[in-house]
Amino acid sequence: MLSIIGLGINCDPTLRGIELMKEADEIYYETYTSPIDISKLNALSKKLGKKFVKLERRDLEEDVEKFVARAREKKICLLVGGDPLVATTHISILLEAEKQKVKYEIVHNSSILSAICETGVHSYKIGRVTTIPIKEESFDPESFYEVIEENLKRKLHSLILLEARDETNFVSINEAIERILKLSSERGGIIGENSLALAISRLGYSDQIIRFGRLGKLKRLKFGKPPHSLLLLSDLHFTEEEALSRFLR
Amino acid sequence: MLSIIGLGINCDPTLRGIELMKEADEIYYETYTSPIDISKLNALSKKLGKKFVKLERRDLEEDVEKFVARAREKKICLLVGGDPLVATTHISILLEAEKQKVKYEIVHNSSILSAICETGVHSYKIGRVTTIPIKEESFDPESFYEVIEENLKRKLHSLILLEARDETNFVSINEAIERILKLSSERGGIIGENSLALAISRLGYSDQIIRFGRLGKLKRLKFGKPPHSLLLLSDLHFTEEEALSRFLR
Numbered sequence: 014m015l016s017i018i019g020l021g022i023n024c025d026p027t028l029r030g031i032e033l034m035k036e037a038d039e040i041y042y043e044t045y046t047s048p049i050d051i052s053k054l055n056a057l058s059k060k061l062g063k064k065f066v067k068l069e070r071r072d073l074e075e076d077v078e079k080f081v082a083r084a085r086e087k088k089i090c091l092l093v094g095g096d097p098l099v100a101t102t103h104i105s106i107l108l109e110a111e112k113q114k115v116k117y118e119i120v121h122n123s124s125i126l127s128a129i130c131e132t133g134v135h136s137y138k139i140g141r142v143t144t145i146p147i148k149e150e151s152f153d154p155e156s157f158y159e160v161i162e163e164n165l166k167r168k169l170h171s172l173i174l175l176e177a178r179d180e181t182n183f184v185s186i187n188e189a190i191e192r193i194l195k196l197s198s199e200r201g202g203i204i205g206e207n208s209l210a211l212a213i214s215r216l217g218y219s220d221q222i223i224r225f226g227r228l229g230k231l232k233r234l235k236f237g238k239p240p241h242s243l244l245l246l247s248d249l250h251f252t253e254e255e256a257l258s259r260f261l262r
Numbered sequence: 263m264l265s266i267i268g269l270g271i272n273c274d275p276t277l278r279g280i281e282l283m284k285e286a287d288e289i290y291y292e293t294y295t296s297p298i299d300i301s302k303l304n305a306l307s308k309k310l311g312k313k314f315v316k317l318e319r320r321d322l323e324e325d326v327e328k329f330v331a332r333a334r335e336k337k338i339c340l341l342v343g344g345d346p347l348v349a350t351t352h353i354s355i356l357l358e359a360e361k362q363k364v365k366y367e368i369v370h371n372s373s374i375l376s377a378i379c380e381t382g383v384h385s386y387k388i389g390r391v392t393t394i395p396i397k398e399e400s401f402d403p404e405s406f407y408e409v410i411e412e413n414l415k416r417k418l419h420s421l422i423l424l425e426a427r428d429e430t431n432f433v434s435i436n437e438a439i440e441r442i443l444k445l446s447s448e449r450g451g452i453i454g455e456n457s458l459a460l461a462i463s464r465l466g467y468s469d470q471i472i473r474f475g476r477l478g479k480l481k482r483l484k485f486g487k488p489p490h491s492l493l494l495l496s497d498l499h500f501t502e503e504e505a506l507s508r509f510l511r
Contacts, residue, residue, distance in 0.1 A: 022370060025276040096376040104382045104505050111508060121271060121377045121466055123370030126385065127345040131368050133353045136375065137393070137409075141418060142386050160386075167412065169390060217370055256353050259360060 015084035015110055019097040019122030023217035024053035026092075030120045034061055038087040043068045046102060047094030048177045048240050050218070054092075065092065073106060081109045084117075096124035125242055128216055129172055132223060133256020134244060140169030145189050146176045158196040161245055165203060168247045177239035186212045186241045190232040193245075204228070204245070211244040211257065212236060225260035234262075264333035264359055268346040268371030272466035273302035275341075279369045283310055287336040292317045295351060296343030297426045297489050299467070303341075314341065322355060330358045333366075345373035374491055377465055378421055381472060382505020383493060389418030394438050395425045407445040410494055414452060417496045426488035435461045435490045439481040442494075453477070453494070460493040460506065461485060474509035483511075 016037070018030040026034070034040055040058075042049065042065050058065045068091075073080060083089055097103060097119060110117045130136050143160040146152070157173065164171040173193075177183035190210075197204040206229030214222040214236040222236055249257065265286070267279040275283070283289055289307075291298065291314050307314045317340075322329060332338055346352060346368060359366045379385050392409040395401070406422065413420040426432035439459075446453040455478030463471040463485035471485055498506065 019372070021276065021372075025278045025369070027270065027274040027276050027371070028280065029274045031277065096372055096379070098379040098382075099376050099385050101379070101382075101384050101501070104501070107382075108505060108508075119380050120274070121372030121380070122276070123268070123345055123372060124376035127348050127373035127375040128370045130345070130347040130350070131356075131370070133347075133350075133356075135350050136348050137391050140390055141388070141416075144386070163416065167390075217368075252350070252353070256357060259357075 014088050015115055015117040016090045017097045018090055018092050018120040020092055020094050021122035022128050024050045034090055037090040040090045041066050041068045042092035045070050046100030049094040077109050081113050081115055084115045096121050099124055134253055138170055139172055140164030142172045144174040145184050165247055170247050171245040173243040175241045183239040186236045187232050189243050190228050209246040213242045223260045225257045263337050264364055264366040265339045266346045267339055267341050267369040269341055269343050270371035271377050273299045283339055286339040289339045290315050290317045291341035294319050295349030298343040326358050330362050330364055333364045345370050348373055383502055387419055388421055389413030391421045393423040394433050414496055419496050420494040422492040424490045432488035435485045436481050438492050439477050458495040462491045472509045474506045
């Protein structure tokens with residue numbers, strides 16, 4: 014039996030998640046699809062009196078057959094930050110489980126995709142979601158920019174997730190704004206220093222920061238530890254404007 | 263102190279939610295923004311040894327000042343199905359709390375907006391979300407149809423939520439398909455009996471049903487109790503197709 018258990022945006026498991034962890038023979042976690050607060054994770058491990066073993070990407074991708082095979086005889090839990098299947102990479106684990114006829118259960122939890130609505134933006138005004146990945150020498154994609162422009166043209170907000178591998182290696186709100194402004198300027202686009210956005214750091218944590226304002230201003234503020242994200246805003250409904258004004262600084 | 267606590271898609275509260283409920287002086291719930299499984303809710307109330315009081319829409323809209331004022335002196339919890347702020351109606355409770363200087367906390371939980379990814383569709387290929395409301399004599403909106411067509415033209419999937427007031431008064435998958443096909447035919451639209459979709463009933467419950475197929479076939483299947491929803495599909499990536507084929511019947 015294999016359980017894939019979401020820890021939500023702030024490492025707050027559900028009752029069903031806890032129940033499965035208590036019964037488990039082995040508990041694993043990964044932090045590469047979505048970050049997990051390690052101090053909270055350690056506290057959980059201690060409270061349950063169970064060891065949590067960290068897996069790397071290759072353990073769940075190249076060695077997925079081996080990982081799933083362990084769940085034939087044993088009760089295995091895999092802990093994932095956020096809502097576990099949003100990162101499409103784990104779908105292959107489910108397909109492998111079906112192939113090996115291993116029973117599985119998904120325990121859903123909170124995700125930035127819905128938690129963002131806490132700010133007051135209307136969920137049905139959010140367009141396609143996109144991610145800005147960490148820039149590497151041989152990898153500097155620009156496709157996120159096209160998604161944002163297309164959403165804007167349709168008068169929809171853009172939820173922009175910023176990749177975070179760990180607490181030091183992540184795309185910050187500041188870097189994301191710089192990259193968006195550079196692409197818009199190069200392409201003669203419609204996004205500029207005056208475009209409105211919501212900058213969100215560590216949503217759901219006790220040290221969360223939410224700021225509403227123009228890109229030119231937001232890019233100069235500090236947002237602390239990851240995960241960061243950005244909601245580039247289109248025209249606002251007056252009730253959205255009222256709710257967002259809480260975050261004006 | 264006011265806590266708005268999400269119960270997720272299948273009434274499975276988080277540890278933080280439980281902690282706040284244990285400390286609460288009064289616990290309320292509402293089922294009009296998102297349905298809650300009442301038998302699971304009753305089991306939770308019994309387990310905690312606390313009474314849960316049902317609120318109606320007017321208690322949280324017309325009487326929002328009174329509701330928030332109770333939280334000035336007491337610890338009040340409001341339980342909501344899904345992730346609590348996705349229904350924009352509760353933003354007004356937060357704004358009232360800020361006005362009255364009442365402290366509040368949001369406990370996020372799972373939502374269909376992200377849980378849908380369990381099926382294998384890629385989250386970044388889902389366009390704007392829309393809802394099909396219950397049809398009334400003086401209320402038969404068609405705006406959901408425009409959202410679906412616009413998504414399709416951009417090669418994006420459409421997540422279509424179906425309103426459910428209770429177990430007998432809800433928009434079923436079958437009714438939703440009929441209404442979409444009728445509007446498409448009236449407007450010379452591009453959606454027809456051959457359009458591909460994913461029909462989802464009671465996602466996250468032990469009796470969940472997920473079916474993948476053409477609208478002409480899906481509209482004749484049975485999907486049981488609400489909540490129902492529909493994902494109208496655009497072009498599929500081959501990994502989406504592989505994952506969705508699990509639900510072909």
